[in-house]
Amino acid sequence: MPEFIHARDVDAGTLLFQEGDRGDDAFIIEEGLIEISIQSEGERKLIAALGPGEIFGEMALIANTPRSASALARERTRLLVVRRGRLTKPIENADPVMRLMIQMIVERLTDASRSLSGTNEMVPQAMQEARRQAFEEVRDIALRRVQIERELRRAVETPQFELHYQPIISMADSTIAGYEALMRWNDPQKGQVSPGNFIGLAEETGMIVEMGRWALQKALADHAAMVPVWQRSWPDRPIPFVSINVSSGQLIEPGEIERLSAIIEDSGVSPDQIKLEVTESLMIHDPEAAVDALTELKGLGVSIAIDDFGTGYSSLSYLHRFPIDTLKVDQSFVFNMLNDTTSGRLVRSIIHMAHDLDLTTVAEGIETQEHFDHLRDYGCTLAQGFLMARPWPRFDIEAMLETGCSW
Ligand code: C2E
Ligand code: CA
Ligand code: CA
Numbered sequence: 001m002p003e004f005i006h007a008r009d010v011d012a013g014t015l016l017f018q019e020g021d022r023g024d025d026a027f028i029i030e031e032g033l034i035e036i037s038i039q040s041e042g043e044r045k046l047i048a049a050l051g052p053g054e055i056f057g058e059m060a061l062i063a064n065t066p067r068s069a070s071a072l073a074r075e076r077t078r079l080l081v082v083r084r085g086r087l088t089k090p091i092e093n094a095d096p097v098m099r100l101m102i103q104m105i106v107e108r109l110t111d112a113s114r115s116l117s118g119t120n121e122m123v124p125q126a127m128q129e130a131r132r133q134a135f136e137e138v139r140d141i142a143l144r145r146v147q148i149e150r151e152l153r154r155a156v157e158t159p160q161f162e163l164h165y166q167p168i169i170s171m172a173d174s175t176i177a178g179y180e181a182l183m184r185w186n187d188p189q190k191g192q193v194s195p196g197n198f199i200g201l202a203e204e205t206g207m208i209v210e211m212g213r214w215a216l217q218k219a220l221a222d223h224a225a226m227v228p229v230w231q232r233s234w235p236d237r238p239i240p241f242v243s244i245n246v247s248s249g250q251l252i253e254p255g256e257i258e259r260l261s262a263i264i265e266d267s268g269v270s271p272d273q274i275k276l277e278v279t280e281s282l283m284i285h286d287p288e289a290a291v292d293a294l295t296e297l298k299g300l301g302v303s304i305a306i307d308d309f310g311t312g313y314s315s316l317s318y319l320h321r322f323p324i325d326t327l328k329v330d331q332s333f334v335f336n337m338l339n340d341t342t343s344g345r346l347v348r349s350i351i352h353m354a355h356d357l358d359l360t361t362v363a364e365g366i367e368t369q370e371h372f373d374h375l376r377d378y379g380c381t382l383a384q385g386f387l388m389a390r391p392w393p394r395f396d397i398e399a400m401l402e403t404g405c406s407w
Helices: 096-116 125-157 199-205 208-233 248-252 256-267 281-285 287-298 316-321 331-336 341-356 369-378 394-402
Strands: 005-010 015-017 025-031 034-040 043-050 070-073 077-083 161-170 176-187 191-193 241-245 274-278 303-309 326-329 360-363
Touching: 125 176, 125 199, 125 208, 161 208, 161 394, 176 208, 199 208, 208 241, 208 248, 208 256, 208 394, 241 303, 248 256, 248 281, 248 287, 256 287, 281 287, 287 303, 287 316, 326 331, 326 341, 331 341, 341 360, 341 369
Parallel strands: 176 241, 241 274, 274 303, 303 326, 326 360
Antiparallel strands: 005 077, 015 070, 025 077, 034 043, 034 070, 161 176, 176 191
């Protein structure tokens, strides 16, 4: 049986779900009898009685909407449960056109099975109307996503993307230790779009996979060009690292780690100059997959940073399971650390704990000298923020690296 399906036996009288419940599973009946009913005008109305081979709760696999009916086992029933969270790629994140088509097929099958069992006339007008509205909503979302996906695809092909680089400074001596590559989108119509407005959509549509490949390749090519410039100017200083953001969506895409590894190898950049920044999300939702993915990347010799640390509520106690080198303290804690004692304590304890685990710490979003001084006193290793430098286009950062690079 595939990993996303498991068998479950329920006794007569078991309520599997009711209206308003979160829908996470779909069910296939192997043996037994399930009644589907809805509450209407103060009474419960039966809308279907389903037997072996029939499917119910299937909308949960397609749309993240609450249950619109109840399902009750009339007799002892054996079910196969299909868990949305276990699908390799949730249908919600699948190609929007595919999702729309699956939804249409499910709607049609549901209607067909209801009219076959003669229960269609029992579906009240209001429910049919609600289903039509839900369907139109999904269709609109799908169409919008198709459009954004098309725009992002064009942007990768042209390319309309660009990388800016923000210096990361050593707190001990205020010299440059590395720089982070941050994506910018120069849209011909909208002008420069900031990542806050497109990375989330790129993740939802899956376009982040191609964009992430592009960013890694470009950042490493830029870095390879920078190394000789640096060595000429600063022969005695260590070469700064280049930090690149990698989304969870890239790590779970089958075969993607091999592709990213090939990009790293082909770049000729020494892996000890490369840092990959990942967020906590994969570690929380699928720790096993995260350990595997990070171990594979780490095997190349690159270092791994956890970005936005502290926002994902991941447990500090299991950090040691992941092969990481660096924690980046999220900027929201840095912003608030001086006027909110909880944030201040949190920043301090994250830094101390990281020290105990031999991890490097980077504080992000440092805008004032006061923040810088406090963080240095807490023992933070590296600093990133507008106080030192904003993200700059490649040629500006190259000029900065060539001439002055201490703060
Ligand atoms: P991030 O990885 O946490 O990057 C740091 C963000 O904080 C950047 O925003 C940077 O410009 C901003 N920042 C740095 N110092 C300061 C400061 O002192 N004050 C303030 N207010 N902001 C500061 P940006 O460039 O808009 O990027 C936003 C997010 O988009 C990034 O957050 C990252 O999550 C995502 N992103 C950017 N480029 C990529 C990429 O190539 N791949 C992926 N997967 N995500 C990316
Ligand atoms: Ca980052
Ligand atoms: Ca961050």
